[in-house]
Amino acid sequence: MNVMNESPRRKELTRLAAQLFVQEGFDRTTVRMLAQEMGIKSGSLFHHFRDKQEILTAVIEEGTQNALVIARDALARCDHSASARLHAMARAHLETLLTDRNAHVVALYEWRRLDAEARSHLSHLRDAYEALWEQVIDEALAEGLIHGDRFLVSRFVMGALNWTVRWYDPAGPRTPDDLADELVAMITRRPA
Amino acid sequence: MNVMNESPRRKELTRLAAQLFVQEGFDRTTVRMLAQEMGIKSGSLFHHFRDKQEILTAVIEEGTQNALVIARDALARCDHSASARLHAMARAHLETLLTDRNAHVVALYEWRRLDAEARSHLSHLRDAYEALWEQVIDEALAEGLIHGDRFLVSRFVMGALNWTVRWYDPAGPRTPDDLADELVAMITRRPA
DNA sequence: GGGTCAACCAAGCAAGCGCTAGTGTAAACG
DNA sequence: CGTTTACACTAGCGCTTGCTTGGTTGACCC
Numbered sequence: 001m002n003v004m005n006e007s008p009r010r011k012e013l014t015r016l017a018a019q020l021f022v023q024e025g026f027d028r029t030t031v032r033m034l035a036q037e038m039g040i041k042s043g044s045l046f047h048h049f050r051d052k053q054e055i056l057t058a059v060i061e062e063g064t065q066n067a068l069v070i071a072r073d074a075l076a077r078c079d080h081s082a083s084a085r086l087h088a089m090a091r092a093h094l095e096t097l098l099t100d101r102n103a104h105v106v107a108l109y110e111w112r113r114l115d116a117e118a119r120s121h122l123s124h125l126r127d128a129y130e131a132l133w134e135q136v137i138d139e140a141l142a143e144g145l146i147h148g149d150r151f152l153v154s155r156f157v158m159g160a161l162n163w164t165v166r167w168y169d170p171a172g173p174r175t176p177d178d179l180a181d182e183l184v185a186m187i188t189r190r191p192a
Numbered sequence: 193m194n195v196m197n198e199s200p201r202r203k204e205l206t207r208l209a210a211q212l213f214v215q216e217g218f219d220r221t222t223v224r225m226l227a228q229e230m231g232i233k234s235g236s237l238f239h240h241f242r243d244k245q246e247i248l249t250a251v252i253e254e255g256t257q258n259a260l261v262i263a264r265d266a267l268a269r270c271d272h273s274a275s276a277r278l279h280a281m282a283r284a285h286l287e288t289l290l291t292d293r294n295a296h297v298v299a300l301y302e303w304r305r306l307d308a309e310a311r312s313h314l315s316h317l318r319d320a321y322e323a324l325w326e327q328v329i330d331e332a333l334a335e336g337l338i339h340g341d342r343f344l345v346s347r348f349v350m351g352a353l354n355w356t357v358r359w360y361d362p363a364g365p366r367t368p369d370d371l372a373d374e375l376v377a378m379i380t381r382r383p384a
Numbered sequence: 385g386g387g388t389c390a391a392c393c394a395a396g397c398a399a400g401c402g403c404t405a406g407t408g409t410a411a412a413c414g
Numbered sequence: 415c416g417t418t419t420a421c422a423c424t425a426g427c428g429c430t431t432g433c434t435t436g437g438t439t440g441a442c443c444c
Binding site for chain 1: 390391392393394
């Protein structure tokens with residue numbers, strides 16, 4: 001067993017699993033469906049993953065890790081004004097939600113299917129991501145760009161953004177940047 | 193079979209089912225678990241519901257219907273200022289999310305497990321509820337209380353509110369009314 | 385050119401699944 | 415009184431589930 005391995009094959013299988021988990025949900029996706037999608041037999045699956053749970057963990061870990069990288073890059077690349085950083089975070093968030101959509105939808109919907117061990121591990125990753133948000137919110141509060149409680153504001157903002165996976169249509173007239181701009185405008189006092 | 197019946201017994205069973213669906217998820221909740229929780233044998237369950245799907249439908253329908261009633265009551269009972277109506281809707285939303293928590297969590301998480309027929313039926317109920325929100329948002333826009341696109345703003349607001357089921361702790365220091373006030377303050381230009 | 389190793393397969397087990405069929409029973413009804 | 419109705423039971427069918435076992439293959443290694 002390859003348990004802790006990070007082989008490219010495993011990454012590819014993880015990507016395919018994410019797609020199926022989105023389509024069917026974790027519980028309804030059988031190991032036989034996963035295997036077929038991957039072009040192997042169901043037994044061979046357990047060469048790459050200890051059990052079905054581990055596949056779910058791999059999917060969510062991959063997505064969260066990417067989100068962290070993208071957000072950090074976006075913050076590093078923009079100037080230091082609170083407004084620019086707020087925009088950058090909102091754009092980065094929506095960007096990951098789109099490019100890595102499957103993994104994120106799985107993370108949002110199937111989090112509770114994780115066992116205790118995986119959940120505590122992934123919680124740290126998620127907390128690191130949320131800490132980025134709270135930091136940017138803090139800066140915006142300090143500059144008087146927004147008002148309110150940092151905890152509540154960051155929760156509300158992330159809720160509004162994460163909720164987009166339920167209604168946003170990438171083929172529609174609105175771009176992710178439109179959404180980000182509108183959201184930032186909504187919560188800032190003086191929008192331009 | 194009592195299929196279309198709305199007996200009190202069925203309502204009680206629906207309430208218990210909602211609790212289990214939240215704890216375990218719909219797919220992981222077996223008819224045997226449901227029956228045990230209800231104090232009957234698994235076969236007897238199908239006297240009250242045609243199949244397992246119908247239990248899910250009943251749970252979500254109950255919750256959505258209650259949300260509609262509460263929101264309409266709240267709107268009818270407050271004065272006509274856009275600000276008061278905005279507050280009333282936010283409070284009503286959080287109130288249902290708390291009092292009818294199980295049913296709403298199920299609605300948010302297990303919507304995709306509904307079959308096509310049930311989904312189309314329940315979509316109408318949900319649309320009626322969302323229409324209330326859009327109407328109140330429209331009024332707030334007209335009064336200049338908030339700015340932006342009515343569609344986006346209502347989506348963002350509902351996202352922020354629905355997301356509370358993931359982090360809000362009723363035993364904590366914040367009341368639902370605190371949350372509602374903070375949210376309205378966040379999106380309005382001049383908060384008193 | 386024997387040894388190693390990741391990757392895969394065929395076959396199937398034990399458990400659990402949703403649901404059905406047929407029956408019993410006590411209260412309600414005419 | 416006999417009949418109906420609501421609710422529950424027992425027993426189990428047919429199928430699917432996650433996962434295991436033991437073995438095969440082909441590429442690479444010294």
